Amino acid sequence: MKINHNISAIDLFCGIGGLTHGLKKAGIKILAGIDQDSSCKYAFEKNNKAEFIDSDVSEIKGDSLLQKYWNKKNHIKVLVGCAPCQPFSSHSNKVKDKETGDKWFLLNQFRRLISETQPEIVSMENVPNLANKDIFESFISFLKLNEYYVSYSNVYCPDYGIPQKRRRLVLLASKLGEISLIDKTHSPKNYKTTREVIGDLPNISAGERHANDPIHYTCALTPINIKRIKASKPNGTWLDWDESLRLNCHKKNSGNSYKSVYGRMNWDEPSPTITTQFYNFGTGRFGHPEQDRALTIREAALLQTFPKNYKFYKDPDEISMTKLGVHIGNAVPVDLGFVIGKSILKHLENNNL
Secondary structure (H helix, E strand, O other), rough: OOEEEEEEEEEEOOOOHHHHHHHHHHEEEEEEEEEEEHHHHHHHHHOOOOEEEEEOHHHHHHHHOOOOOOOOOOEEEEEEEEOHHHHOOOOOOOOOOOOOOOOOHHHHHHHHHHHHHHEEEEEEEEEEHHHHHHHHHHHHHHHHHHOOOEEEEEEEEEHOOOOOEEEEEHHHHHOOOOOOOOOOOOOOOOOOOOHHHHOOOOOOOOOOOOOOEEEEEEEOOOOOHHHHHEEEEEOOOHHHHHHHHHHHHHOOHHHHOOOOOOOOOOOOOEEEEOOOOOOHHHHOOOOOOOOOOOOEEEEEEEEHOOOOOOOOOOHHHHHHHHHHHHHHOOOOOOHHHHHHHHHHHHHHOOOOO
């Protein structure tokens, strides 16, 4: 995609660059990404040709960001990010003091940097539950007081061709006029399926690493879990198993709420949401649709819409299931970043910029 040289962006909380790569794919130049996880540096810089700043966002000053933006007349500055807000995730129901804990502090750091840099365009991607919280309402009010037009919506990723049942809050704000996401590109009739994305990968067994692809690699399973996955059906539950295979927690009333754990995926629909534990058969519906194993790192990366040529490691000896699980599971899907980028560029086109 040809780069639009009238606009450039900085990505806060960039991780290994899922959002960055999507914006780049759309045609937006990324100048830098900021993250305090230094292990993300190689993948971010190698794939995006942008500077990785290893720093806590709370220690970054607006002046240092302004020095990185291109100093050209009428140049449009974009500030994007996915401030970690795990306390507001649907997976964090038992977290106490969700709006007074440490994690929401990062959203206010995003707000501070917007105030200090006054970018023409802002975008944030986050968990859907955040939209119902006072801190988000305060964030919207802040943007409007700073003369931003604001739109936001809870996006169902398959509606934009992303092969994963992920739901995310996407916010766009602009000082230049009304802004919104582009129209949906897909419907249930043509959602991209798990089969379309990973169906052509070579078969491997639990615990095996493919000889020609070091990250087509999956965890070993215990003998009892091999029996459990063999008894599992696509979109089924542990209720399909013989009683002898069920865990004690399944026999409690509370266990009835978690029927997707130890689940097998379905070829002919989008995958479940990819989390940092995608390689663990027991943490969700991460069983392969037909092979008796959990997802591989490669499969999860493709379902997160990272291209096959994305470089996740410098040396094969550095490959760590846990580390890459965090890198890939925490990433913004690349194609959701692409949708955000296309929306920004369409907004500029609509305003003759």
